[in-house]
Amino acid sequence: MFSTDGSLISADQHFAVLGALFAIALFGFWAEQKSWGKLVTGAVWAILGAILASNLGLIPKDAPAYGFVFQYLVPALIPLFLMHADVRRIVGESGRVGIGFILACIGTALGAVLAANLLDLGAQEGDLAGIFTATYTGGSVNYAAVIQSTGFDDANIISAATAVDNLMSAIFLAALALMPASAWLMSKYAKRDHAEGDEALLTQQEQNVSGFSLAASITFALVVVALSDGAVALLNQFANGQDSFSGLRYVFITIFAVIPATLMPQKMQKMHGGQSVGLVLAFVFFAAIAAGADVSKLIGTAPILLAFVVILLLVHAFVVFVGGALISYCAIKITGNKDSGLALSLPELIIASNAAILGATTAPALAMARGWPGLVTPGVLVGVAGYIVGTPLGIAIATFMAG
Template sequence: MDFITNPIYVLAVLCLMVILAIYVGKTKFGKQFGAALLVILFTAILANLKLIPSASNSIDLYDGIFKYIAPISIFNLLLNVNLTSIKKAGFPMIGLFLVGSMATTLGILLSWAVLSPGNVLGEDGKVIAGMLTGTYTGGSVNFNAVALEYGFHEKGILYAGTIAVDNVITTLWIMATLTIPIFLRRVWKGKTNLKSPTSTNDEVHDYDESIDLTSLKWLVFLGVAAYFISEALSGLLPKIPSILILSTIGIVLAQTKFVANLKGSHSLGLYLVYIFLAVIGAYCELSAVTELKDIGMTLFLFAGSAVLLHGIIIILIGGLLYRDWEMIAIVSQANIGGGTTAIALAETFDRRELILPAILVGTLGNTLGTYLGFFVIYIL
């Protein structure tokens, strides 16, 4: 079945799953989950049924979506954001993000003490603990930074297995953070809501779901051009992440009347986010975990318990301080999955005023995660 790896076939399936998720997400049953969670579930099922490629037989299309589509989707979503949004949501989110980062570190250390994964993983266990600390603080950049420092990427099967476990845990946590606010609102009534009143547009540009040809041609051009410029500037300024440069360009453009009047940037950005989430679902490969047997289960329990402890800590502290469950879920997702998935949550929850803060904390995670990863290795 060579067509399974055909990029046109795979792209068509991803687009079909987005269509299906959006339709199902509008039904009475589907509204309980939302289109973002549904598209992850649909593509995860197809990948595990071997109907589309998964992490172990990834194709260039997936890499292209991660490299190009995800950043451009963020850019388009930022075209609806005004700088004043950070006044209300920014500082609480940054504070909670730091709490979440410490919760990740504590979760890794507690899981290590309770489960003793070093008995199965040997000395590699400490490096894996540092890699997981990094990736669950701000994303895969930190995961690979720690791995490269210790030459862990040369350990073939174990390295691939750790990535597989990370993909599965990250996908499960996306599902969890999409549903946690619904559950918590029932058992622990929220007292703080940073969401802007829907009757005003002081913080976020209003948007029209429709899109015309004039707006589309400009949005496509701006997205591609901004991405090119951000990559070029990142090459000249290697210490500044390209996503931060791209986000800055989007934020600056969002303040102009011309861009504010373009229609459909929100719809286009959200659609691209769904394509990105479809690949996240495809990467959730359960067979890769089970094939490692004892090592795979040890990795899964170790990573899973660490993320669970992170969730418990950030929910308790966030609940005591703010009790804005959607914001807490977005911050936690910025830790575990990174800025792009955090933005997807903000869109799903219709919390557009949290998009810019999600970008900021995601960038902060890229900076902080590597340091915490090395710190954990040193402690262990």
């Protein structure tokens, strides 16, 4: 009944393994719609489902199908998420939330470097610093890209890191949601009314999906990856056949994806469904990564990663909220006006931090939940900016730590 590797589905049953991964992704989407499943994200349920399935022997811990996911599906995630990333609009409309997001990126990078220097994470601590920098700047798409770019292949550590990431992200989101309840804290920043705005703008839920729009989205993603691989191959050829520029693959993917999104935003907006496909593939990626996790080894690895993320998030929060308070204080002192355009409000900083740590989907959700519809659009825009800068920043930190 069982295969030679002890699993119900053999590693060489490629379609069966892929079917299992997509089924686990489906479970993640289904679970997060339930009242009990909303306690954590769908990504967490996909991770837990894959870990459970592999450790119970339902699916193999290692299989060629997992390699297929890493090699072919992950690169397509980035352009699918970036196909609506109009850089001009992000820069022009994100405003003060954009300033807060810059602080958030700086805080994440500094936190990752400090945590890596304080803790002993082994020989690949630089890669881990880059991976966490990416995910806490943009999100899962950047997380996957930097994992592939650095060649980090320890399934136990990656699965533990993903689990810790999702746990701490949920705790951090709860803390952000509670901050405005403090009148003392609110008084340290500019007072601004964020109650006006279009609640329906940029909700991340794609509509009017058709076969044409899906085909266009998938074609766009594959062409972007192909052009990026071509650029890397050309540069490597100039480097006498060495793989000197292979690490730039995901940087090129990012660049080639945002160029048409910026130069032809109206045409790119007609490609509905691409981001939904990307999200499905992201869940499949999480399942493939988690399937290789050995529970006993995972338990032994998670505590130090938890300490790493705690340090990173504390530094991130310090830079965002203390830095934001200092900017607001200086702006008010210079202008003598508490409503100075350069002064930042606490809600603006909260949405910026949320967009960096949790991505473009939760930032507008928190804005609406707290009664700040005016911050919905800026929250989405800086979240999309995180998709753009997360991968290059993560790779830069990994390279810096390795040097």
